[in-house]
Amino acid sequence: MSDRILLAHGSGGKLAHELIEKSFLQPLSNPLLAKLDDSATFDFSGRLAFTTDSYVVNPIFFPGGDIGKLAVCGTVNDLAMAGSSPLYLSLSFIIEEGLSQEELEKIVNSVQKATRKARVQVIAGDTKVVNRGSADKLFINTSGVGVIPEGVDISGSNAKPGDKVILSGTIGDHGIAVVSQREGLSFSSKLKSDCAPLNELVSQMLEVSSQIHCLRDPTRGGLATTLNELARQSRVNIRIEEEKIPVPEEVSAACEMLGFDPLYVANEGKLVAIVAPEEAETVLNQMRQNIYGKEAAIIGEVGQEHPGRVAMKTRLGASRIVDMLVGDLLPRIC
Amino acid sequence: MKLIDEYRQPELVQGVVRRIHQNSTKEARLMEFCGGHTVAILKHGIRQLLPPNIEMLSGPGCPVCVTDNADLDKAIALALLPDVIMATFGDMLKVPGSRSSLQEAKATGADVRIVYSTTDALQIARHNPDKSVVFLGIGFETTAPTIAASVLQAEQEEIKNYYVLPLHKLCPPVLEAILDSGEVKLSGLICPGHVSAIIGSKPWGVIAHHYGIPCVVSGFEPLDVLQCVDMLVAQIEKGEAKVENAYRRGVRPEGNQSALKLMEQVFEACPAKWRGIGVVPDSGLKFRQEFKRFDAELTFDIDPGPTFEPKGCICGDILRGVKTPKDCQLFTKVCTPERPVGPCMVSSEGSCAAYYLYGADW
Numbered sequence: 187m188s189d190r191i192l193l194a195h196g197s198g199g200k201l202a203h204e205l206i207e208k209s210f211l212q213p214l215s216n217p218l219l220a221k222l223d224d225s226a227t228f229d230f231s232g233r234l235a236f237t238t239d240s241y242v243v244n245p246i247f248f249p250g251g252d253i254g255k256l257a258v259c260g261t262v263n264d265l266a267m268a269g270s271s272p273l274y275l276s277l278s279f280i281i282e283e284g285l286s287q288e289e290l291e292k293i294v295n296s297v298q299k300a301t302r303k304a305r306v307q308v309i310a311g312d313t314k315v316v317n318r319g320s321a322d323k324l325f326i327n328t329s330g331v332g333v334i335p336e337g338v339d340i341s342g343s344n345a346k347p348g349d350k351v352i353l354s355g356t357i358g359d360h361g362i363a364v365v366s367q368r369e370g371l372s373f374s375s376k377l378k379s380d381c382a383p384l385n386e387l388v389s390q391m392l393e394v395s396s397q398i399h400c401l402r403d404p405t406r407g408g409l410a411t412t413l414n415e416l417a418r419q420s421r422v423n424i425r426i427e428e429e430k431i432p433v434p435e436e437v438s439a440a441c442e443m444l445g446f447d448p449l450y451v452a453n454e455g456k457l458v459a460i461v462a463p464e465e466a467e468t469v470l471n472q473m474r475q476n477i478y479g480k481e482a483a484i485i486g487e488v489g490q491e492h493p494g495r496v497a498m499k500t501r502l503g504a505s506r507i508v509d510m511l512v513g514d515l516l517p518r519i520c
Numbered sequence: 521m522k523l524i525d526e527y528r529q530p531e532l533v534q535g536v537v538r539r540i541h542q543n544s545t546k547e548a549r550l551m552e553f554c555g556g557h558t559v560a561i562l563k564h565g566i567r568q569l570l571p572p573n574i575e576m577l578s579g580p581g582c583p584v585c586v587t588d589n590a591d592l593d594k595a596i597a598l599a600l601l602p603d604v605i606m607a608t609f610g611d612m613l614k615v616p617g618s619r620s621s622l623q624e625a626k627a628t629g630a631d632v633r634i635v636y637s638t639t640d641a642l643q644i645a646r647h648n649p650d651k652s653v654v655f656l657g658i659g660f661e662t663t664a665p666t667i668a669a670s671v672l673q674a675e676q677e678e679i680k681n682y683y684v685l686p687l688h689k690l691c692p693p694v695l696e697a698i699l700d701s702g703e704v705k706l707s708g709l710i711c712p713g714h715v716s717a718i719i720g721s722k723p724w725g726v727i728a729h730h731y732g733i734p735c736v737v738s739g740f741e742p743l744d745v746l747q748c749v750d751m752l753v754a755q756i757e758k759g760e761a762k763v764e765n766a767y768r769r770g771v772r773p774e775g776n777q778s779a780l781k782l783m784e785q786v787f788e789a790c791p792a793k794w795r796g797i798g799v800v801p802d803s804g805l806k807f808r809q810e811f812k813r814f815d816a817e818l819t820f821d822i823d824p825g826p827t828f829e830p831k832g833c834i835c836g837d838i839l840r841g842v843k844t845p846k847d848c849q850l851f852t853k854v855c856t857p858e859r860p861v862g863p864c865m866v867s868s869e870g871s872c873a874a875y876y877l878y879g880a881d882w
Contacts, residue, residue: 502528504569509877
């Protein structure tokens with residue numbers, strides 16, 4: 187057998203079956219997946235959260251993770267941000283012909299590891315192989331369902347004036363780790379992506395407080411974009427303090443060099459929580475017990491005036507608008 | 521972060537701000553030449569810290585913004601040629617030319633790649649011997665030496681498929697052109713830090729001596745900029761006009777001689793057209809005779825078509841310091857970073873983008 191993925195692997199024929207059996211079913215095995223019907227079927231009761239996301243990261247391997255880990259954590263985190271406990275995922279691979287079997291194996295392995303860590307199961311899947319040039323090595327789509335515990339009501343439109351804004355840790359790690367590996371921009375850095383499943387952290391937060399109004403993970407577009415989304419959805423303003431936002435030194439340095447603002451750099455293992463002021467400290471202390479919330483901090487609060495706007499108090503004591511990211515982050519000339 | 525945090529310390533900043541308030545009595549109109557300074561000033565909220573008698577004007581120091589539409593059209597036409605890979609700094613991707621942008625050209629099939637340095641562009645040329653790699657040579661004295669170095673490297677390695685579209689611009693000549701026009705009256709100049717790291721602080725002498733305008737070279741951190749303003753205020757109050765350096769950790773009076781030599785070896789000065797300002801003698805760089813084979817414009821046959829300027833856009837006036845983004849009718853209404861009309865809204869160092877992103881009071 188060739189050590190590369192061929193178009194025939196996506197044909198639905200014998201090679202395709204071999205690939206699915208060896209590369210996917212064995213590592214990801216569970217009773218629901220093993221039935222191999224056209225749909226997975228399962229029972230549930232209560233409110234469900236349902237989400238989908240596609241992963242096209244370039245390069246597919248980066249310090250601290252790969253596209254497989256990202257595809258699991260990303261969807262798990264989207265489910266967790268609705269306050270739900272993630273249960274099941276679907277996993278759809280679009281492979282560019284020529285991808286090595288070894289790379290595919292590595293990626294499925296990290297899918298497996300990530301699902302184990304997040305305690306979710308892959309119960310449906312699909313594989314397609316496309317002509318060289320029709321995809322960039324590998325695209326993954328994951329969808330997921332989670333069940334929302336009784337009494338939990340979390341939404342981006344729930345922020346209220348007076349609420350505190352909590353950030354779970356440092357910003358910019360993922361974006362800078364990925365950019366440092368990209369052709370044409372590569373530079374050496376010890377930074378690793380922060381890619382991680384946050385469902386355990388969220389469930390611990392929900393255990394100690396019923397006053398968590400919004401949760402969101404600041405992925406693409408960074409913290410600035412997430413805060414703008416929340417401000418717009420809840421029709422409130424958010425004021426943050428530059429001094430309170432933890433930025434690793436390597437991220438600051440890379441941003442200075444590339445002309446990026448850490449506020450706009452992607453994260454894959456961080457969350458923003460908007461919490462009623464009287465419970466903010468409790469939630470914060472609880473977050474700090476979890477490995478993914480060790481460096482959590484209250485970075486600002488919600489206000490009434492200028493709904494939809496985010497402002498930041500700079501270290502110098504002046505204030506400025508923080509807008510959404512527009513387009514892509516592009517390195518500057520000088 | 522070392523060498524950054526020291527220059528952002530609130531206590532030190534407050535001390536300098538206090539001194540500026542104490543010393544500044546005269547109306548002062550200061551121009552920050554460089555887009556990097558415009559961003560630093562707005563991003564850190566420095567204007568809010570200054571007394572009301574100090575007015576800050578943005579200058580033409582954004583290389584993306586001053587690139588003429590006709591030159592952008594040429595770059596886009598080159599990128600659209602079959603078998604050409606256009607390597608460019610990221611800022612250039614979104615800038616609209618007369619009809620489209622490099623970003624749009626890329627979407628229609630042009631091979632446009634973002635690089636961080638000319639070394640990366642050379643690497644692309646080495647890896648793609650059957651393609652022609654054109655580096656979009658935009659920038660001031662800061663980037664010109666690196667492009668000169670890449671050309672010398674390509675010659676040494678006999679890389680035959682590497683070209684440059686030379687659109688470089690030189691800072692002191694354009695400032696003289698603006699001052700000669702008499703449109704803007706300045707009381708002080710915040711001289712660009714990175715450009716001065718290459719050319720030194722000496723070339724600004726002509727502005728101080730001939731035009732009687734105090735000049736202080738500044739770095740890009742809040743404390744740098746405020747120290748520069750403080751030094752300018754001191755000169756203005758005393759009625760002096762000399763060149764001073766508030767960025768000694770980066771700038772020497774004579775500049776970076778090796779960089780200047782590289783530039784000199786490969787390029788010679790030529791007239792250049794600046795957007796909104798027009799043709800300024802000796803403000804551009806062209807290849808010397810022996811390096812002409814690297815000139816993409818001379819090598820490839822392109823027809824960029826007629827040039828159009830966007831209607832209602834006052835980027836030109838803004839670049840000359842005659843108007844500010846707030847004077848533009850399109851600003852924030854029609855022209856936004858999502859749908860930029862003029863280049864000053866596109867570039868991360870453009871005045872309009874900086875006002876849009878960080879200007880709290882619009």
